Amino acid sequence: MPGNIPTGIEKNRSIGFTNRLLSKAFPHITTEKILKFSGDFDFKINFCWKQVGYLSKISYFGRGLSIHLIMSEFQGKCAILTGAGQGIGKEIARQLALQGAHLILNDLDADLLETTVEEMNERHVSGGGRCIGVPGDAGDLTVIDEMIHQATLHFNRLDMVVANAGITTFGDFLEYEADDFEKLMHLNLQGSFFLCQKSARAMIHRGIKGRIILMSSVTGHQAHEGLTAYGMTKAALQALAKLTAVELASYGITVNAISPGATITERTLEDPDYIPEWERITPTGVVTRVEDIAHTALFLLSEKTGQLTGQTLIVDGGWTSTSPQPKEK
Numbered sequence: 164m165p166g167n168i169p170t171g172i173e174k175n176r177s178i179g180f181t182n183r184l185l186s187k188a189f190p191h192i193t194t195e196k197i198l199k200f201s202g203d204f205d206f207k208i209n210f211c212w213k214q215v216g217y218l219s220k221i222s223y224f225g226r227g228l229s230i231h232l233i234m235s236e237f238q239g240k241c242a243i244l245t246g247a248g249q250g251i252g253k254e255i256a257r258q259l260a261l262q263g264a265h266l267i268l269n270d271l272d273a274d275l276l277e278t279t280v281e282e283m284n285e286r287h288v289s290g291g292g293r294c295i296g297v298p299g300d301a302g303d304l305t306v307i308d309e310m311i312h313q314a315t316l317h318f319n320r321l322d323m324v325v326a327n328a329g330i331t332t333f334g335d336f337l338e339y340e341a342d343d344f345e346k347l348m349h350l351n352l353q354g355s356f357f358l359c360q361k362s363a364r365a366m367i368h369r370g371i372k373g374r375i376i377l378m379s380s381v382t383g384h385q386a387h388e389g390l391t392a393y394g395m396t397k398a399a400l401q402a403l404a405k406l407t408a409v410e411l412a413s414y415g416i417t418v419n420a421i422s423p424g425a426t427i428t429e430r431t432l433e434d435p436d437y438i439p440e441w442e443r444i445t446p447t448g449v450v451t452r453v454e455d456i457a458h459t460a461l462f463l464l465s466e467k468t469g470q471l472t473g474q475t476l477i478v479d480g481g482w483t484s485t486s487p488q489p490k491e492k
């Protein structure tokens with residue numbers, strides 16, 4: 164790491180900045196943010212030139228104000244995320260948008276997707292990033308093709324993919340219906356498999372050492388009552404990450420999976436006991452938040468994790484290590 168940072172480049176300067184100068188120095192920061200933080204104050208600027216982009220930090224010592232602005236390695240890169248209208252997918256999208264990435268977002272719920280895309284473009288995208296929606300079933304091959312088409316049409320690249328869309332169907336194993344089984348296979352497995360395959364082709368075609376994440380679950384590691392079919396698909400995604408990691412390693416593309424524990428989303432909040440119950444049985448005493456999953460995703464999407472491939476990271480506050488069950492209803 165130190166080898167990437169030329170010595171003597173780190174500088175401390177106390178300078179009175181005008182808005183215009185700030186805009187030039189930090190083109191990825193929107194004017195709105197610059198106006199908010201500038202004015203007649205003197206800022207202490209630490210520049211640290213890195214191989215990829217800048218890491219910048221602004222501190223106003225007069226009032227103890229400290230603002231850290233990251234010029235990100237994700238700036239100008241393009242990511243596809245499925246099932247991103249809400250929940251985990253939306254938060255990963257939001258964090259990438261804040262770091263200047265272009266986004267192709269998908270969701271089955273076209274209205275929800277439209278609202279999310281609007282929110283991304285109005286509030287979160289930075290540094291020239293743009294967010295485009297592709298509504299539809301992420302298990303359909305035509306929808307997968309359309310997402311990749313939109314990425315290459317608008318941004319002429321595809322760097323990151325998060326196969327996040329997945330459905331959970333509960334059901335007693337002995338009573339489980341073939342229709343429910345097919346729905347799970349269609350989205351959780353067919354969708355993830357072909358998004359992974361078709362995205363990898365697009366990355367290889369452009370010589371991009373891309374990053375692919377599959378969304379597994381703690382239910383893919385351990386048995387959970389009523390979740391046999393779902394857990395089976397999530398375990399299969401861990402195998403898919405391992406197998407495709409080897410297939411794609413020579414192209415510099417990594418494939419990893421994330422296994423979220425019980426995570427607070429719009430969906431899980433429908434149960435009023437969800438937070439207190441999971442707080443009680445999670446070793447950290449904290450329920451997993453979408454932010455926790457998104458931070459892990461950005462780590463795996465980073466250029467720095469090129470040697471980390473075929474792995475599944477469990478993000479659950481330690482719950483899988485002990486596995487106490489929530490109270491029966």
Ligand SMILES: NC(=O)c1ccc[n+]([C@@H]2O[C@H](COP(=O)([O-])OP(=O)(O)OC[C@H]3O[C@@H](n4cnc5c(N)ncnc54)[C@H](O)[C@@H]3O)[C@@H](O)[C@H]2O)c1
Nearest residue numbers: 246248249250251270271300301327328329380423425426
């Ligand atoms: N939230 C959790 O506790 C948890 C735990 C473990 C794993 N996961 C996994 O994380 C992923 C995201 O979960 P979440 O809780 O954020 O989901 P969510 O249910 O909150 O949101 C999922 C989104 O996917 C969309 N969707 C549903 N079917 C779709 C389809 N066929 N095509 C495209 N979009 C579709 C929904 O409209 C919704 O907006 C899923 O794969 C899920 O299995 C979640």
